[in-house]
Amino acid sequence: MAFKFPSDEWIKELSRQLNGSEIYEKSAKDWEGDFDFIVEPDDAFQGEPAHLYLDLYHGQSPSAKQLSSPDEKQAAYVLSAPFSAWRKVIEGKLDPIQGMMTRKLKLEGNMMKIMRYPKAAKEIVSCCALVPTDFGD
Amino acid sequence: MWYFVSPQIVFGDGALDALDELEGRRALIVTDGTLVRLGLVDKVKAHLDTAGIEVHVFDAVEPDPSVQTVRKGVQVAQEYEPDWIIGLGGGSPMDAAKAIWVLYERPDLQAAEINPFIHLGLRQKARLITIPTTSGTGAEVTWTIVLTDTEEQRKMGLGSRENVADIAIVDPAMAAGMPPQLTADTGLDALTHAVEGYTCTWHTDMTDGLCINAARIVFQYLPRAVADGSDMEARERMHNGATCAGLGFGNAMASLAHAMGHVLGAVFHVPHGRAVAIFLPYTIEFAAREAPERFAELAALVGQPQGLPLHRDKERARALAERIRDLCREVGNPTSIAGAGVERVAYEAQLDKLIDDAFNDTQMITAVRAPSYDELRQLFLYTYEGKAVDF
Numbered sequence: 001m002a003f004k005f006p007s008d009e010w011i012k013e014l015s016r017q018l019n020g021s022e023i024y025e026k027s028a029k030d031w032e033g034d035f036d037f038i039v040e041p042d043d044a045f046q047g048e049p050a051h052l053y054l055d056l057y058h059g060q061s062p063s064a065k066q067l068s069s070p071d072e073k074q075a076a077y078v079l080s081a082p083f084s085a086w087r088k089v090i091e092g093k094l095d096p097i098q099g100m101m102t103r104k105l106k107l108e109g110n111m112m113k114i115m116r117y118p119k120a121a122k123e124i125v126s127c128c129a130l131v132p133t134d135f136g137d
Numbered sequence: 138m139w140y141f142v143s144p145q146i147v148f149g150d151g152a153l154d155a156l157d158e159l160e161g162r163r164a165l166i167v168t169d170g171t172l173v174r175l176g177l178v179d180k181v182k183a184h185l186d187t188a189g190i191e192v193h194v195f196d197a198v199e200p201d202p203s204v205q206t207v208r209k210g211v212q213v214a215q216e217y218e219p220d221w222i223i224g225l226g227g228g229s230p231m232d233a234a235k236a237i238w239v240l241y242e243r244p245d246l247q248a249a250e251i252n253p254f255i256h257l258g259l260r261q262k263a264r265l266i267t268i269p270t271t272s273g274t275g276a277e278v279t280w281t282i283v284l285t286d287t288e289e290q291r292k293m294g295l296g297s298r299e300n301v302a303d304i305a306i307v308d309p310a311m312a313a314g315m316p317p318q319l320t321a322d323t324g325l326d327a328l329t330h331a332v333e334g335y336t337c338t339w340h341t342d343m344t345d346g347l348c349i350n351a352a353r354i355v356f357q358y359l360p361r362a363v364a365d366g367s368d369m370e371a372r373e374r375m376h377n378g379a380t381c382a383g384l385g386f387g388n389a390m391a392s393l394a395h396a397m398g399h400v401l402g403a404v405f406h407v408p409h410g411r412a413v414a415i416f417l418p419y420t421i422e423f424a425a426r427e428a429p430e431r432f433a434e435l436a437a438l439v440g441q442p443q444g445l446p447l448h449r450d451k452e453r454a455r456a457l458a459e460r461i462r463d464l465c466r467e468v469g470n471p472t473s474i475a476g477a478g479v480e481r482v483a484y485e486a487q488l489d490k491l492i493d494d495a496f497n498d499t500q501m502i503t504a505v506r507a508p509s510y511d512e513l514r515q516l517f518l519y520t521y522e523g524k525a526v527d528f
Contacts, residue, residue: 026510027496097502098339101253101298102138112249115295115499122502 002134005090006039006050006083008066010131015054015064017127024127025059028120032057033113036073038080044135045083077109087135089125096125141343141388144267144278144302148377152308153268156184163191165219165263167210167234168226169198177270177311181225193217195237198226201285201292201402201409202233204248210237214263215244224267224302227323228274228283228409231267235282235300238265248284251295259299267302270311272362272375273323273410275330275383277305285403290490292399294499301387307380309373317363320375321468324359326410327351327379328461329394329417334386336424336431337503347385352439354378356464363468393420393508396498397517400491405479411470415477418458419519420504422526423512425454428505432457458525473523484521491517 003010018024039050051067053075067073081089085104088094097118099105107114114121147155164185172178173196182192195213197206214222214237222241224234239251242259251257267277280301284293315323328351334340335348354374361371391413397420398413407415421432432454439457462472471477474484492513495501508516512528519526 023507023509026493095339098139102140104138107254111252111254112247115249115252115293117497118499118502119497 002132004134004136005086006052006066010133011037011052011054011064011066013131014128015061017130018056018061018124021123021127024120024123027059027123028056028117029059031059031117031120033076033109034073036067036075036078037086038078039086040080040082042082042084044087077107077114079105079107081105090128090131090133092129096121139341140298141341142280142298142301143384143388144305146278146305146307146380148307148380150309150373152306153180153184153311155304155306156181157187159185159188159190159221161188161190161220163193163217163219164221164223165214165217166192166194166223166225167198167237168194168196168230170196172196172226172230172270175314178225180311181223181268190221193219198230198233200229201406202229202236203285203287205287207233207236207240207248207284211240211244214238214241218262220263222263222265224265224276225270227269227271228276231269231274231276232282232284234265234267235276235280235296235302236284238263239282239297239300248295249293251282251297251300253297255297257297257299260303264303265300266304266306268306268308268311269376269379271315271319271323272312272372272379273326275327275379275387277302277307278380278383279387281387283399290403291494292403292498294399305380307376309369309376312376313366313369313372315366317366317469320366321359321363321470322408322410322414323379324355324362324375324410324468325414325465325470327375327382328355328359328464329398329410329413330382330386330391331355332417332421332435332457332461333392333394333500334382334389335435336505337386337390337392338505339390339503340431341389344385344389347381348389349435349438351378351382351385352435354381356439356460359464360467390503391500393424393501393504395500396495396504397491397520399498399500400494401474401479403494404487404491405483407477407479411477414461414465415471415474416520418461418472419516419526421458421461422455423508423516423528424504424506425451425458426506426528429454431505436460474521476523479521481521488514488517
């Protein structure tokens with residue numbers, strides 16, 4: 001079964017994958033900070049921006065959901081990108097760290113803290129690739 | 138989409154003369170006390186005097202510079218208001234100079250906030266010159282800044298492509314006085330940059346040639362430079378090779394040997410080049426099990442041993458690892474952590490910290506074969522004993 005991206009089901013499946021990842025558990029064992037992944041509309045995705053909320057705490061993901069409005073949760077970190085850039089990340093065609101360095105993905109939040117967890121950040125994306133994804137083609 | 142960044146590079150015999158024509162008012166030289174005593178700072182000052190530039194020297198940079206040292210340097214810069222900052226030395230003074238420059242320009246930031254994801258907007262107050270006095274770090278051309286958090290005994294990989302130097306002056310005379318051990322340690326650092334720059338997942342067409350050339354230079358000239366420090370041909374080629382390696386890995390990335398070497402250096406104070414070179418062959422053997430192709434290519438390009446068929450990538454990759462161990466032995470460097478003088482009891486007591494910190498080192502993310510937590514533990518243990526990796 002493929003999960004439509006972006007959707008509530010998709011982010012919940014990512015959360016489930018993270019909770020099964022030993023690498024994520026070890027590399028993020030001290031991490032505290034939730035994320036709002038914003039999927040911005042572009043040629044391949046019309047409509048309002050989608051907000052996918054992922055709670056992350058001490059190597060686990062306690063909860064995840066698609067927000068009904070941007071104000072529903074104020075996450076510590078916001079990572080935003082157009083739909084097509086997210087697709088490249090999920091399909092492994094765009095390294096997320098390189099994506100942020102070239103401003104294809106924009107990250108807001110406490111940089112001093114997140115710079116200490118590059119392996120965890122990479123593992124989140126590796127888990128994205130484990131989610132069978134339907135991009136609506 | 139990716140970038141290739143580089144300073145203007147002035148290199149070769151007499152390169153320091155480029156300072157004679159520098160335009161500006163005040164220069165802050167960031168260096169260490171040893172280089173002041175050796176007279177290398179005076180050499181640079183003489184050229185700046187010719188250019189009519191006033192000079193102040195901040196010589197408090199220690200090996201593995203700390204955030205606290207950088208803060209002191211920033212305070213000096215804010216009081217002196219230079220329009221040039223000059224990083225003079227090995228990797229430590231040059232990295233400290235980069236950080237001091239960034240925070241002089243951006244006093245609203247802390248050192249740990251210097252990262253590649255934000256716009257820094259530098260060059261409003263000053264520009265940066267780097268002058269290496271060792272042949273290995275590549276810091277003269279890279280944007281990486283490695284600082285040490287002394288409280289947590291942890292090295293922090295910082296930097297932004299904006300903080301690459303404006304001018305790098307690569308004059309072999311500045312490295313001519315290095316003793317054999319420093320020549321060996323720093324030369325092996327250059328080799329590790331070349332190998333990891335060529336084999337990491339971020340390598341590109343723009344960086345491959347630089348890494349290959351640098352690896353060839355190190356294999357050919359490092360033994361000569363260590364054996365006879367007055368061999369200026371070897372000195373010059375090593376100085377150029379280190380800069381090539383810096384451009385190569387600096388525009389790609391390093392990898393697993395650097396991630397592990399950083400934490401060994403932070404906890405046990407093994408010099409950086411020695412530390413990363415100890416790990417390099419073991420990480421090649423580990424990677425070779427799943428992704429040997431790039432290592433095998435490099436083995437062939439730097440001259441593989443006779444009798445190895447071209448299609449046997451794993452064997453060729455392992456031959457590269459053994460060739461690196463041979464080079465370490467030839468220049469008098471250890472090939473295991475025990476050989477580097479680290480006590481087993483102390484090592485095992487710190488093992489969990491070594492693994493945790495290496496796991497989240499920035500260089501870990503570009504490994505062609507990413508180790509699990511348990512595999513990383515095994516790698517640390519095998520490297521301690523000097524046991525070839527078989528998993």
